[in-house]
Amino acid sequence: MESKISISNLNFYYGKEQALHDITLEIPERQVVAFIGPSGCGKSTFLRTLNRMNDTIPIAKADGTVLIDGKDIYAPNTDVVALRRKVGMVFQKSNPFPKSIFENIAYGIRINRMYENKADLEQKVGKALHDAALWDEVKDRLNTSAFGLSGGQQQRLCIARALAVQPEVILMDEPASALDPIATQKIEELIVELKKQYTIVIVTHNMQQAARVSDRTAFFMLGKLVEYNATQKMFTNPDERLTEDYITGRFG
Amino acid sequence: MSNKESLHRRRKIVSSLTTTITAVCAFFAIAVLLIILSYIFVRGIASINLQFLVDTPKPVGEGGGIGNAIVGSVLMTLLACVIGLPIGIGAGVYLAEFGENLFGKTVRFLADTLIGVPSIIVGIFIYTLVVLPMGRQSGLAGGLALAIIMIPIVARTTEEMIRLVPDSMREAALALGAPQWRVTWNIVLPAASTGITTGAMLAIARISGETAPLLFTALNSRFYNYFYDQPMASLTVQIYNYATGPFDVEHKMAWAATLILITLILAINILVRFLTRKRF
Amino acid sequence: MAQTGTIGDKVFRTILVITAAIILLIMVTMVFIMVWNALPTIKSFGLSFLIGREWKPADSIFGALPFIYGTIVSSVLALIIAVPISLGIAVFLVEQAPKKIATPVGFMVELLAAIPSVVYGLWGIFVLAPFVRDYLGVFLEKYFGWLPFFQGRLTGIGMLTGGIILALMITPIITAVVRDILEVVPTQQREAALALGATKWETTQIVLGNAASGIAGAVILGLGRALGETMAITMVIGNSPQISASLFEPAYTIASVLAANFADATDEFYLSALIEMGLVLFLVTFVVNAFAKLLVARVGKRMHA
Incomplete structure (x- = not known):
């Protein structure tokens, strides 16, 4: 199996505080990898190192290598803008722009000039909405504000917006944590569907969710990677005692 | 590609x-x-010396200074503070602690509006309210005009500062059986005192730079005057008169008076900045 | 003990209500007194007061149009100059500059707002006006002299200098409000744009889009300030009641005619005319400020929701 992302000896600091310790991990292409662990364990921080979203925090500093398709994204000549187009992200709280549904999706296509003409743009917006399983619900109100959608729809809109710029990797930071069970189920079905085309990394605090959607799971604690295994094995017969304690709910 | x-x-x-x-x-x-x-x-x-600081304005060519203008500004600012601070702080406390009813909302809206009213309008208001009935311009009218400018500013900053005091502090005191007014007076106000003080200082800096509301309320005076019922000189009106006068020597004095004024205002602003540094 | 508490509470509360009521009283009295004192000219001239172009107090001819024109044009000119600069500063402080730079720079911009109007006026007369006369005006005349705005006698005292001085004065005010609004735009909006591969500027555009109505409010707030500004503009605008397309020509604003003439207005009719103009200014700034507050408050509410 080919690695899409290959992380080795990654350390990460907020000022003097070390948030990630010596992480080494391979993320295979077109699979879903879930990061689990108690809150504050560094799983979200780790996720945000994969598209250098942490760059926005002035005191943050990373060392080690993160290779995506064999290229080190922390190399000095890295084009962060291009990187983030390739590595899309969906956030914990849905964050549509204060624009219409259509314009939300069109935004990334527009800034990257990824369309020939108006019809092409409409076609691409439509495809993104289809892929995010949102088309049927919004096709009649594309020009209304995105804020008029329900929480679950807004989150799928954000997924569609990320898909529209044709990324290769999608990072999801607890994408369903603010949603009700039905909306959550839709997101989960979508994730399973999307992995046919994309490499997906998902942070979740919900272990059942990790078990349902992911192929591989990484368990973090206190900024360290405790165990990384096939999800199946992780939830039935983990290698580490600590993992078992966490999964069986002895702490967390 | x-x-x-x-x-x-x-x-x-x-x-x-x-x-x-x-x-x-x-x-x-x-x-x-x-x-x-x-x-x-x-x-x-270049024009600042002791003589300049204590002299009164003189006919051109005979020197002259801003001594009486400084005294006038101090007296009118003082009057404005005596009237404006208690009313402003009182209104601010009211708005913060009881101001969620219609009356409070109206007062808050009007205070915001009053802050936006051009200060020259306040001058007209006091002119018709005080100067016309009294028959002459006075330090009292000038001080009142400054007080009106000051009140809404102090009220709104006081309100904001009191709102920053955590509810848990109030509840702790109330739980001990303290009456509401004691809680406000002994707990909330002291907790917000730095913020209220800095707000008051900024309001003082603001009114000490005001000219328009004094032009036809306090007017001006060429002499030392310590009585509020007489026209009173002020630093700002004196700067205006010197600046718009025809003679170079007056312009020099305008710059010198401005240096005094701006030093005071910057000092207050920097001090306030220093006092509130931890908030930034 | 409980008894003193309730009595104390009542007294305390009454005192506070009175202080708050004073603000209400001031505003109500202000409106009433100004309307009352403006009645003579309101009755005699009606609407023609506002559209009359002639101002001859000695002959009891009162047309306020030149002052209204001067007030509006100088304020609009100020906005044209101040709005882009203020937006630039606010974006720099919130979106671009590291905190170490943004804090002192922001403070220095705030200090601009602390400088009194009369001081801007003094500086305007002796520094800015000569600069406009000798450099800026000459430049504009040379390259844009084909426009009616930049023709005529260039003395440095006039509408252009007035507009620039107002612009300098309202820049820190607009900047402060825009800055506060940009700061409450949720970080998630910036991250959403960045995650799609947006550049810093494209991200900033998203942030500005979020803040649009608040920015409009800030601009209108700046307009309100410019309309009512008195001393500085009185000192540099030339105080001549004329309507001229040229920005080099002197003009007059409502606030400056009040500042320059009110103390001399002994005749009751003249006083009434001036007070009516004050009333117009009062009402306009009232509406403008209320509208601006509404826009700014609405953004704040949406962001915190």
Whole structure:
């Protein structure tokens, strides 16, 4: 199996505080990898190192290598803008722009000039909405504000917006944590569907969710990677005692 | 493909260009500040001496100073504080602690509106309310005009500062059986005192720079005057008169008086900044 | 003990209500007194007061149009100059500059707002006006002299200098409000744009889009300030009641005619005319400020929701 992302000896600091310790991990292409662990364990921080979203925090500093398709994204000549187009992200709280549904999706296509003409743009917006399983619900109100959608729809809109710029990797930071069970189920079905085309990394605090959607799971604690295994094995017969304690709910 | 790369490059160039432009805007503002301050300093410092600080205005050619204007400004600012601070702070406490009813909302809206009323209008108001019935301009009218400018500013900053006091502090005191007024007086006000003080200081800095509301309320005076029922000189009106006068020697005195005024105002602003530093 | 508590509470509360009521009283009295004192001219001239172009107090001819024109044009000119600069500064402080730079720079911009109007006026007369006369005006005349705005006698005292001085004065005010609004735009909006591969400027555009109505409010707030500014503009605008397309020509604003003439207005009719103009200014700034507050408050509410 080919690695899409290959992380080795990654350390990460907020000022003097070390948030990630010596992480080494391979993320295979077109699979879903879930990061689990108690809150504050560094799983979200780790996720945000994969598209250098942490760059926005002035005191943050990373060392080690993160290779995506064999290229080190922390190399000095890295084009962060291009990187983030390739590595899309969906956030914990849905964050549509204060624009219409259509314009939300069109935004990334527009800034990257990824369309020939108006019809092409409409076609691409439509495809993104289809892929995010949102088309049927919004096709009649594309020009209304995105804020008029329900929480679950807004989150799928954000997924569609990320898909529209044709990324290769999608990072999801607890994408369903603010949603009700039905909306959550839709997101989960979508994730399973999307992995046919994309490499997906998902942070979740919900272990059942990790078990349902992911192929591989990484368990973090206190900024360290405790165990990384096939999800199946992780939830039935983990290698580490600590993992078992966490999964069986002895702490967390 | 090269098309894509050139688009990509263009986007990045536009981005760094706009960053540069915004930096230039900020630099421009700082430059204006420094230019104004250095003009005031260079032109003002030459004419400042003890004589200038204690003298009254004299006919051109005989020297003259701003002694009476300083006294007048101090007296009117003092009067404004005596009237404006208790009312402003009282209203602020009311708005923060009880102000969620219709009356409170109305007062809050009106206070905000009053802050936006041009200060010259306040001058007209006091002119018709005080000067016309009294038959003459006076330090009292000037002080009242400044008080009206001060009240809504103090009220709104006081309200904001009191709102920053955590509810848990109030509840702790109330739980001990303290009556509401004691809680407010002994717990909430002291907790908000730094903020209220700095708000008051900024209001004082603001009114000590006011000219328009004094023009036809306090008018001006060429003499030392310690009585509120008489027209009173002020630093700002004196600056205006000197600046718009025809003689160079007057202009020099305008710059010198401005240096005194601006030093005071900057000192207050910097002090306030220092006192509230932890909030930033 | 409980008894003193309730009595104390009542007294305390009454005192506070009175202080708050004073603000209400001030505003109500202000409106009433100004309307009352303006009645003579309101009755005699009606609407023609506002559209009359002639101002001859000695002959009891009162047309306020030149002052209204001067007030509006100088304020609009100020906005044209101040708005882009203020937006630039605010974006620099919130979106671009590291905190170490943004804090002192922001403070220095705030200090600009602390400089009294009369001081801007003094500087305007002796520094800015000569600069406009000798450099800026000459430049504009040379390259844009074909426009009616930049023709005529260039003395440095006039509409252009007035507009620039107002612009300098309202820049820190607009900047402060825009800055507060940009700061409450949720970080998630910036991250959403960045995650799609947006550049810094494209991200900033998203942030500005979020803040649009608040920015409009800030601009209108700046307009309100410019309309009512008195001393500085009185000192540099030339105080001549005329309507001229040229920005080099002197003009007059409502606030400056009040500042320059009110103390001399002994005749009751003249006083009434001036007070009516004050009333117009009062009402206009009232509406403008209320509208601006509404826009700014609405953004704040949406962001915190």
